[in-house]
Amino acid sequence: MKFAHRAKFAVLIGSLCLGLLASPAINSAQAVGEIDEQFQVVNPPGPGYTGYLVNNSRSLARFWTNLATFKIENQLITGMARCKSLDKCPTNFTFQLGDMNLTPCANSTEVDCIAGITTKNLTTGAVSNSFTPRPELTENFDAAVKGDPSIGLPNGGNPLVVSIPSAAHSAGDLYLVKSDFFTHRDAGTANRFVLDQLTNSIYPVTVETGQFVPGGPNLDPMFYVGKPVGPGTNTMDSSLSGFITDDRCLMATRTTCIKSQPFPANYSFGISLNMSKRFNGWLYGRMANPEISVTAAASGSSVKVEILAEPVKVPIVFGWTKNSDLTPELRERYQKDRGGGLYAGASRQDPFDSVSILKGHSNKYDALGIDEFLSWLPFLGDKAVAMPSQWSFQTLNLNSDTAVELSKCTASVNSLAGLVFTNASVFSSGAPAFNKSEGTLDYKVASPHTKPDGTLTTGSYDLVLNSSVARCLYGFSKAPIGATVSVLSSDGQAQVATTVVNEKNGFFRMGAYGFGFSSPTIKMKITQAGTSGSKTTITCVKGKTSKKVTAVKPVCPTGFKKK
Structure with a gap:
C-alpha cells in the first residue's frame, strides 16, 4: 500500500519474506469450486522461479x-x-x-x-x-x-x-x-x-x-x-x-x-x-x-x-515459470530488480536461480506495466485464473510520471478533473494520449483473451473529463465537443462495441463496452465546429497550376478558381 512523503521516508519491507518453501509443483489455478473473490496465490515449486500476478482486488x-x-x-x-x-x-x-x-x-457539517x-x-x-x-x-x-x-x-x-x-x-x-x-x-x-x-x-x-x-x-x-x-x-x-x-x-x-x-x-x-x-x-x-x-x-x-456505479469483473492473471525459461529481456530485468513478494530463498540478493520472487502489479498502472503484462501473457496462456467482481476508485498522485501532462491542466479547476474506470487487468491510470496526426484520443488497455472457463473476456471503459481540462489537454476550442469511438484490436482490426459519448453539466463522457481483449486500443475521434473534425479539401486551379486547400471552410487563393 502506498504512502506519500516519498522523498523523505523509505524502509525495508522485511516482514514480507516468507522464507524457503519446500512444496511440490503446484498448478497456478485455484481449486475447483472456490469463489473468484477469494482467489489465493499458490507457492512456487521451490527456488529458481519467477511469478507474475496482477490483482488489486485486495490491495485497497x-x-x-x-x-x-x-x-x-x-x-x-x-x-x-x-x-x-x-x-x-x-x-x-x-x-x-x-x-x-x-x-x-x-452530522451534516462534519468533514472528511x-x-x-x-x-x-x-x-x-x-x-x-x-x-x-x-x-x-x-x-x-x-x-x-x-x-x-x-x-x-x-x-x-x-x-x-x-x-x-x-x-x-x-x-x-x-x-x-x-x-x-x-x-x-x-x-x-x-x-x-x-x-x-x-x-x-x-x-x-x-x-x-x-x-x-x-x-x-x-x-x-x-x-x-x-x-x-x-x-x-x-x-x-x-x-x-x-x-x-x-x-x-x-x-x-x-x-x-x-x-x-x-x-x-x-x-x-x-x-x-x-x-x-x-x-x-x-x-x-x-x-x-x-x-x-x-x-x-x-x-x-x-x-x-x-459516485454511483456498477461493479465490474476484473481478470486476474497469475503463474510461475522457471527463471531459465524467461525471455532474455525479462531475465535481465528481474536480475537487476529484486522487488516483489519473496516466496523462496534466503535473500533477495542471492544468485538469481536460487530465489523465487513474485512480480506484478496491485495498485499502480502505467505504460511500462502494460508492456510487462504483455510480455508475460505467452507464459500464462493468455487466460485469466479468476474473475472477481470489484468496486473501487482512488485519486491519482498528480506528481507521478503518469500525470505529468495531466497536472498542467488541473491547477485552475475547482472541481473533479476527470476519471477513467475499466475492468482491464492493466491500464494507464492517467488521461488518454492525444494522437495529433489522427486527431484521436488513444487509450491502451490489456487483459487475457479468455476467462478461466475458456470463454472470451469482454472489456468496459469509461472516461469522464472536466470540459475545461479536456480543452486544455488537447487544445480544443470552446465549441461543443463531439466524438466517435472505435476499438481496435492489436492487429488494427475494428471491434464491435457499444459506445456512449456526450458532453453535459461541464463534463465530457465517453464509454465503450463489450469489446474483446487481449490488448485493444480505444480511439476517440474528436469533432468540433470550427476544428479539424469538419475540415474538407477542395482543388483550386490557375492555368496549369493546381493546388489543394484543406480547411473548415476552404477558399481558393487569390487568382485561383475552384475546380
Whole structure:
C-alpha cells in the first residue's frame, strides 16, 4: 500500500519474506469450486522461479487505521512511535504519516467522513440510502485513532462493516466500506496534514471468527529504528511496511476474518464523502457506468463527492515459470530488480536461480506495466485464473510520471478533473494520449483473451473529463465537443462495441463496452465546429497550376478558381 512523503521516508519491507518453501509443483489455478473473490496465490515449486500476478482486488483493503511519528537524523531513523491520538505522539518528530479509515459523518457539517452509502436496483430502479454500521464485528482490530480536524487530520476508525438489506448478496447483507485518507505532515506545530491520496472500495463480505494469520500495518519500532533513509540508501520503497494477511481474508486479526464475497447481480453501489478540501483530482478505478456529482458547500470550505456505479469483473492473471525459461529481456530485468513478494530463498540478493520472487502489479498502472503484462501473457496462456467482481476508485498522485501532462491542466479547476474506470487487468491510470496526426484520443488497455472457463473476456471503459481540462489537454476550442469511438484490436482490426459519448453539466463522457481483449486500443475521434473534425479539401486551379486547400471552410487563393 502506498504512502506519500516519498522523498523523505523509505524502509525495508522485511516482514514480507516468507522464507524457503519446500512444496511440490503446484498448478497456478485455484481449486475447483472456490469463489473468484477469494482467489489465493499458490507457492512456487521451490527456488529458481519467477511469478507474475496482477490483482488489486485486495490491495485497497490491506491496511487499517494507523498514525506513526518518525524522527530522522543523519539519514537514519532514530525514533518511531505509533499514536492513538496526536496528543499522545512524541512532540519531537521529523514527520508523521497517517492512514485514516474514514468513519460515517456524525452530522451534516462534519468533514472528511462518509456521508452516505447508496444502492440502486438496476432491474426495478429502486434506490436505497439505508445502511446500519456493525462496529461490534470489527472492534478487536483496535485501530481507531482520534483525529484533529483543526489541523486536517480526520478521525480514523476500525474497518467499517455495515449491513445493507436492500442489496443482499449470496452470503448475507454485510459489506466492508473502505475509505482510506492517506496523509502526512512535516515537523512544526503550524503545519497541517496534507491529503496525499484517497482510496475507496466496497466489498460484499462475511465476518468469521476462528484462528487466522493477522495482517495489516507493521507498527513495531524495531523494524524501523536504525534503518537508513534518503537518496543513495539501499531501500526498497517509500512505504510503511506491513504483514501479509491470511490468504482467506481481506483483513484479519488473530480471531476475526473479513472474507470477500461476490457482488449481487444488477445493482449499482455508491458512496458519498464530505471532504474538507477542494476535490479537484483525477480518479481511476474499477467500476462501470458511473454517475458522479461534486458539489461545493455554500461556504466554499468543503465539497460533497458522490459516485454511483456498477461493479465490474476484473481478470486476474497469475503463474510461475522457471527463471531459465524467461525471455532474455525479462531475465535481465528481474536480475537487476529484486522487488516483489519473496516466496523462496534466503535473500533477495542471492544468485538469481536460487530465489523465487513474485512480480506484478496491485495498485499502480502505467505504460511500462502494460508492456510487462504483455510480455508475460505467452507464459500464462493468455487466460485469466479468476474473475472477481470489484468496486473501487482512488485519486491519482498528480506528481507521478503518469500525470505529468495531466497536472498542467488541473491547477485552475475547482472541481473533479476527470476519471477513467475499466475492468482491464492493466491500464494507464492517467488521461488518454492525444494522437495529433489522427486527431484521436488513444487509450491502451490489456487483459487475457479468455476467462478461466475458456470463454472470451469482454472489456468496459469509461472516461469522464472536466470540459475545461479536456480543452486544455488537447487544445480544443470552446465549441461543443463531439466524438466517435472505435476499438481496435492489436492487429488494427475494428471491434464491435457499444459506445456512449456526450458532453453535459461541464463534463465530457465517453464509454465503450463489450469489446474483446487481449490488448485493444480505444480511439476517440474528436469533432468540433470550427476544428479539424469538419475540415474538407477542395482543388483550386490557375492555368496549369493546381493546388489543394484543406480547411473548415476552404477558399481558393487569390487568382485561383475552384475546380
